[in-house]
Amino acid sequence: MMSTYLGDDADTSEALEFLCIAEGGEVAHYEVLDAMVKDVKDTEFKNKITSILNES
Numbered sequence: 122m123m124s125t126y127l128g129d130d131a132d133t134s135e136a137l138e139f140l141c142i143a144e145g146g147e148v149a150h151y152e153v154l155d156a157m158v159k160d161v162k163d164t165e166f167k168n169k170i171t172s173i174l175n176e177s
Contacts (some may be wrong), residue, residue: 126139155174159165 127135130154151174154170158167158170
């Protein structure tokens, strides 16, 4: 994905922009997972996911 986004002649500012976009996507995934796990009935599974999210 990085090579597609940056191409063959990326400069430093483009690389930084890509890293910010990638980091933002990761944060969004954590927020979605956090919202989804609130409705999970399996306590053991819910606790594991919550624990993983708290480590991040």
